[in-house]
Amino acid sequence: MNSTEIQLKSRPAGIPTTDDFETVTISLNEISEGDILVKNLWMSVDPYMRGRMIDRESYIPPFQVGKALEGGAIGEVIESKNPAFPVGSHVSSMMGWRSHFVSNGEGLTLLPRTELPLQSFLGIMGMPGMTAWAGLFRVAELKPTDTVFVSAASGAVGSVACQIAKMHGCKVIGSVGSDEKASLLKELGVDAVINYKTTENLSQALAEVAPEGIDVYFENVGGEHLEAALNNMNQNGRIAVCGLISQYNATEPQPGPSNLSLIIIKRLKMQGFIVFDHWDHYGEFAKQMGSWIAEDKIKWEETVYKGLEQAPDAFIGLFEGKNKGKMLVKL
Amino acid sequence: MNSTEIQLKSRPAGIPTTDDFETVTISLNEISEGDILVKNLWMSVDPYMRGRMIDRESYIPPFQVGKALEGGAIGEVIESKNPAFPVGSHVSSMMGWRSHFVSNGEGLTLLPRTELPLQSFLGIMGMPGMTAWAGLFRVAELKPTDTVFVSAASGAVGSVACQIAKMHGCKVIGSVGSDEKASLLKELGVDAVINYKTTENLSQALAEVAPEGIDVYFENVGGEHLEAALNNMNQNGRIAVCGLISQYNATEPQPGPSNLSLIIIKRLKMQGFIVFDHWDHYGEFAKQMGSWIAEDKIKWEETVYKGLEQAPDAFIGLFEGKNKGKMLVKL
Numbered sequence: 001m002n003s004t005e006i007q008l009k010s011r012p013a014g015i016p017t018t019d020d021f022e023t024v025t026i027s028l029n030e031i032s033e034g035d036i037l038v039k040n041l042w043m044s045v046d047p048y049m050r051g052r053m054i055d056r057e058s059y060i061p062p063f064q065v066g067k068a069l070e071g072g073a074i075g076e077v078i079e080s081k082n083p084a085f086p087v088g089s090h091v092s093s094m095m096g097w098r099s100h101f102v103s104n105g106e107g108l109t110l111l112p113r114t115e116l117p118l119q120s121f122l123g124i125m126g127m128p129g130m131t132a133w134a135g136l137f138r139v140a141e142l143k144p145t146d147t148v149f150v151s152a153a154s155g156a157v158g159s160v161a162c163q164i165a166k167m168h169g170c171k172v173i174g175s176v177g178s179d180e181k182a183s184l185l186k187e188l189g190v191d192a193v194i195n196y197k198t199t200e201n202l203s204q205a206l207a208e209v210a211p212e213g214i215d216v217y218f219e220n221v222g223g224e225h226l227e228a229a230l231n232n233m234n235q236n237g238r239i240a241v242c243g244l245i246s247q248y249n250a251t252e253p254q255p256g257p258s259n260l261s262l263i264i265i266k267r268l269k270m271q272g273f274i275v276f277d278h279w280d281h282y283g284e285f286a287k288q289m290g291s292w293i294a295e296d297k298i299k300w301e302e303t304v305y306k307g308l309e310q311a312p313d314a315f316i317g318l319f320e321g322k323n324k325g326k327m328l329v330k331l
Numbered sequence: 332m333n334s335t336e337i338q339l340k341s342r343p344a345g346i347p348t349t350d351d352f353e354t355v356t357i358s359l360n361e362i363s364e365g366d367i368l369v370k371n372l373w374m375s376v377d378p379y380m381r382g383r384m385i386d387r388e389s390y391i392p393p394f395q396v397g398k399a400l401e402g403g404a405i406g407e408v409i410e411s412k413n414p415a416f417p418v419g420s421h422v423s424s425m426m427g428w429r430s431h432f433v434s435n436g437e438g439l440t441l442l443p444r445t446e447l448p449l450q451s452f453l454g455i456m457g458m459p460g461m462t463a464w465a466g467l468f469r470v471a472e473l474k475p476t477d478t479v480f481v482s483a484a485s486g487a488v489g490s491v492a493c494q495i496a497k498m499h500g501c502k503v504i505g506s507v508g509s510d511e512k513a514s515l516l517k518e519l520g521v522d523a524v525i526n527y528k529t530t531e532n533l534s535q536a537l538a539e540v541a542p543e544g545i546d547v548y549f550e551n552v553g554g555e556h557l558e559a560a561l562n563n564m565n566q567n568g569r570i571a572v573c574g575l576i577s578q579y580n581a582t583e584p585q586p587g588p589s590n591l592s593l594i595i596i597k598r599l600k601m602q603g604f605i606v607f608d609h610w611d612h613y614g615e616f617a618k619q620m621g622s623w624i625a626e627d628k629i630k631w632e633e634t635v636y637k638g639l640e641q642a643p644d645a646f647i648g649l650f651e652g653k654n655k656g657k658m659l660v661k662l
Contacts, residue, residue: 051596058596059566222591235390241594256587260553263572263603265382265389270601272594 001028001037005068005098006311012053015249015319020053021312024068034104036091037079043096043308043329044072044122045315046156050248059274071096072127074111074118085110092121099308099331116293123326124300125289127275128156131242132218133285134278136164139240139271140216144169147210149229152220152245153190154181154301156326161218162190163298170216173209175202175225177321184324188299196225203228213237222246227257230268239270249319301325332359332368336399336429337642343384346580346650351384352643355399365435367422368410374427374639374660375403375453376646377487381579390605402427403458405442405449416441423452430639430662447624454657455631456620458606459487462573463549464616465609467495470571470602471547475500478541480560483551483576484521485512485632487657492549493521494629501547504540506533506556508652515655519630527556534559544568553577558588561599570601580650632656 002025009022031037049071052063063069073096080087082105090111095101111121123129135157136142148165152158153174165172166189173192174185182193192209199205206214206228213234219226222244229239247254263270292298303323305314311329318327333356340353362368380402383394394400404427408420413436416422421442426432442452454460466488467473479496483489484505496503497520504523505516513524523540530536537545537559544565550557553575560570578585594601623629634654636645642660649658 051592059598226591244592244595247592253589255589256591258584258586260557260587261382261575261578263601264575264605265603267390267603267605267608269603270594272596272598272600274595274598277598 001030001100002026003028003098003100004308006308007068008053008063008065010065011055012050012249014251016050016053016312016316018312018316023309028100028102031079031081031102033081035102036077036082036085036105037100037102038075038091038093038095039078039100040073040075040096040098040331041090042074042119042122043311043331044127045311045318045327045329046071046127047243047245047248047318049315050319059276069097070094072122073097074121075101090118092126097308097311114290119302119326119328119330120300122328123156123302124160124293124298125286128326129160129289130278130282130285131157131275132160132164133289134275134281135218135240135242135273136161136168136216138278138281139273140218140238142168142170142216146215147171147173147212147234148216148218149173149175149206149210149214149232150218150220151175151225151229152243153193154185154324155220156323157242158218158220159185159188159301159325160298163188165216166190167292167297171210173206173214175221181321181324184301203231206232216240218242220245223254227259230257230259230262233262233266233268235266237266237268239268241270241272245319303327305329307331332361332431333357334359334429334431335639337639338399339384339394339396341396342386343381343580345582347381347384347643347647349643349647354640359431359433362410362412362433364412366433367408367413367416367436368431368433369406369422369424369426369439370409370431371404371406371427371429371662372421373405373450373453374642374662375458376642376649376658376660377402377458378574378576378579378649380646381650390607400428401425403453404428405452406432421449423457428639428642445621450633450657450659450661451631453659454487454633455491455624455629456617459657460491460620461609461613461616462488462606463491463495464620465606465612466549466571466573466604467492467499467547469609469612470604471549471569473499473501473547477546478502478504478543478565479547479549480504480506480537480541480545480563481549481551482506482556482560483574484524485516485655486551487654488573489549489551490516490519490632490656491629494519496547497521498623498628502541504537504545506552512655515632534562537563547571549573551576554585558590561588561590561593564593564597564599566597568597568599570599572601572603576650634658636660638662
């Protein structure tokens with residue numbers, strides 16, 4: 001049995017290019033007792049993967065040049081010598097970027113049989129949805145009276161964060177990079193949307209749509225966004241730092257905001273988080289999100305690239321704003 | 332009755348100079364029923380006062396040009412028509428930078444009769460001591476197993492923070508601006524002291540003295556110090572942002588640290604605080620600090636300038652590293 005996999009060919013300098021990736025066919029061993037053979041159906045590309053392409057110590061080891069990349073994936077069990085994973089069952093894994101893989105089941109999650117589309121477990125019901133939920137409730141301690149600012153607000157995490165905050169009773173402001181994305185967010189009920197690409201002064205634009213100030217900033221972007229948010233934060237405001245996508249492809253260190261003293265003046269709390277640290281709350285999240293979906297209270301978008309060979313383009317597209325909602329690859 | 336007071340003559344650009352201050356004699360009204368006349372004996376100069384010289388919205392209104400400055404002071408009641416404040420009693424107030432003042436007692440605190448020197452209520456028993464205590468316990472959630480880094484470690488706040496953390500069982504590292512201050516801190520039992528002025532690479536110096544990493548950073552300085560601390564923080568580390576003295580005299584916005592993404596990777600919490608928000612815990616602090624002093628477990632230094640007319644020099648000296656421990660003016 002062969003598997004096609006995408007390997008890291010070289011560590012990107014700046015925005016990755018397709019030359020940094022290589023498609024390789026490898027042969028898989030026959031499965032042994034306790035093993036399963038999985039055929040991937042969907043895989044996820046996420047901004048955090050850019051960080052793993054850098055050779056540095058982090059919360060997760062860096063990708064290795066000449067080895068297959070990794071990431072969230074949904075697959076079907078097509079051969080099984082493990083009764084916990086019968087043929088035909090669906091599993092989520094971190095074994096993305098490849099067509100097939102052999103596993104003893106370790107680190108795999110059997111997906112429940114639901115009416116939800118399989119790929120939702122890579123999006124709204126998966127890591128991005130859980131990230132939005134954990135950031136708002138477990139990091140930013142969201143209150144119904146808060147005014148919330150979400151950057152990259154039409155992305156996989158941002159669009160869910162916006163809707164959760166709205167359901168919680170908050171006023172929500174989002175920033176996006178196109179008028180099309182802005183319209184999309186407006187349809188989701190977001191109170192005000194700023195297209196940062198056509199806005200001259202982000203800080204002033206925020207002040208105009210949130211004259212009462214911002215209580216919670218869900219940070220996905222960094223740079224000018226963070227500086228603008230700091231300028232508009234209210235006393236005792238909370239910043240949940242989920243991502244800093246504006247920095248990920250920087251080839252030189254990018255200076256931080258020049259208004260950090262506002263952290264003291266306004267007694268702000270700025271806290272970084274990684275969704276995996278909150279994974280023991282996944283059941284709580286899934287129950288809540290499942291009922292929001294069942295009640296048709298939450299919507300999600302997907303941008304789908306077709307074919308494993310499109311995965312590098314899908315990944316690179318994340319940094320070019322090509323996705324609305326969750327960026328996925330359908331194998 | 333006349334009072335000599337120091338007024339803000341002009342808003343400083345960069346490091347304040349004596350030209351930004353003016354000594355003025357004013358005449359005070361006779362005291363009415365309920366009033367007292369106070370003669371100041373000691374006054375405090377503190378780095379935060381630099382922020383009040385800027386005309387901007389903050390947690391406390393800016394100083395006004397042509398008006399007397401304000402700040403912590405200890406005085407003696409020399410005339411009284413208010414039974415709560417008999418002649419001869421000592422009061423602490425925010426009416427520093429002047430020789431005498433009339434008050435109806437509002438905002439004044441009658442000092443307890445203790446064996447402590449009066450001026451300790453401007454230092455170890457007052458705002459700076461309380462700042463160290465609140466920052467460590469109420470913001471940074473100090474644990475005995477923490478390795479703690481304190482910047483401006485020989486200052487009024489820093490030197491107390493170092494000693495409290497040591498008593499709590501922590502390993503403590505301090506940064507100072509001279510070898511003399513370093514010796515002083517060593518005598519206080521601090522585990523390692525870095526003279527940042529003679530250190531080429533602060534981040535590397537920190538890594539050498541704290542190879543196990545830093546759990547709590549008590550931030551008084553900002554700039555390079557914050558960047559070095561971020562590089563050395565452990566996972567789930569906490570940064571209590573008390574002050575950013577390296578930024579206070581900047582004439583242009585100073586960029587923040589270029590390694591802010593470590594806040595995510597290391598899941599750091601960075602929180603600004605103002606001691607006044609924690610003042611309802613003063614009783615708890617004073618009881619604890621009083622017993623540490625009684626048991627001779629804590630020491631403090633004072634740098635004293637003599638005469639009200641020296642107050643501007645004392646204040647300016649804060650930004651030139653001229654103080655060991657609390658900077659005071661004895662009237």
